[in-house]
Amino acid sequence: MIEVTDLYKEFNGVPVLKGISTTFEKGKTNMIIGQSGSGKTVFLKCLLGLHKPDSGIISFDGRKHTELDIKSHRQLRQEIGMVFQGGALYDSLTVEENIMFPLKMFADQSVSEMLDRVNFVLKRVNLTDSNKKFPAELSGGMQKRVSIARAIVMNPKYLFCDEPNSGLDPNTATVIDNLIQEITQEYQIITIINSHDMNSVMEIGEKIVFLKNGVKAWEGSNKDIFKTENEAIVNFVYSSNLFKKVREAYLNETK
């Protein structure tokens, strides 16, 4: 379990996170949602250790992230997989080399063992026959798949995704969402997704943390969203007419 207690972070005197506390559980697809500028990317980067919080505690299965020395911190990071918004694939490396990179750095395996593992994860993300291609030769969806494959190649305990389906068409976005959810359940990992795509939230958000102006304004599951009367989340989620109608239909059905 990842536990966050009273997390504060400010930049040049401007508070961005104002005392956030929450927990993220194993085997669940956790989502952080909120408007642009609500602090969700900073929150995710604090969880990853890319930003140092000003105060507060982040604990990964009892290990306090904020109190670890550099060596233990690096050790913990090897248990983390990350899918970046733009993929963050290394341009000069092929798909195969990109995925093999963490193995080369941290696993004591022969080249054939590493290749087997690479092929296994590529098959898992339904991307075969692309081993020798460079990232620039792939579509957005394929790059996201490679990024997911690289994130899971080391069997991580924690998977972080920063807007994994931004810039993708609805079909591909759904495929990526389902893939992340399947991987989360299959490997029983803690997955945290930063998103403002409401389709993803309603589809796979087993636990949702809603941030507004750096404060946790609401938390619950995708099912709870239909029932909640919390003004902040209702205004955010049902800002589109389509979702308003869906909610009305749901509420009428359950009356």
Add this chain to the structure above:
Amino acid sequence: MNYIEHVGKYFLMLKQVFKKPQKWSVFKEMLFREIEDLGLKSLGIIAFISFFVGGVVAIQTALNVDSPFIPKYLIGFATKRSMILEFAPTFMCVILAGKVGSYISSSIGTMRVTEQIDALEVMGINSLNYLVLPKIIATLFFYPLLILLAMFLGIYGGYVAGTLTDLFYSEDYIYGIQLDFKPYFVQYALIKTLVFAFVIATIPAYHGYYVKGGSLEVGRASTQAVVWTSVVIILLNYFLTQMLLG
């Protein structure tokens, strides 16, 4: 941020760079790649420029030595001294600061803005050590060889220019380049090259690594990197000359 803060941040960066590589096999692979990118791929331009610079120095010296009392072998002597003392180590390193400096700064800067450096950090990799140390070792190892080649080609360029233009006899030129040869001057040039190589690898890396924003900022960082690397090379050249020859 003022200049002192930048200098402080630069030295803090170096502290992170000079750590033991996390995996020697990966470091070795990166080192060979950097030797190719930063060294071998600069061979052509350095050979071309040094050959023609040597030729121009010889021609200009010959055209300015019009007194019958000044022996013609001084053309070879002057070309040799200029190439060894200044043109090869300093002029070529300024050229390399432009070519290699912009490459280092823009490649690391692009990795920064496309989150590739964040991806390394998230994996638990010391990104500065992984990206910058192989560049430093590659330049320190390869640039002295490159500068030795530049010295040779510059002097040879002078010889070719003289024989093609008939401004001096080749025997005079060969006698001039052998006259009063001081090996210490080559050592001095190589010491300067090592210092400049370090500067060429680290200042652009600093500008690229700490870039914030998008492609426009990467371009700006690249320009700043070239300017500052050249300025630092010129300043260090002055101090090193004073220290080693003064």
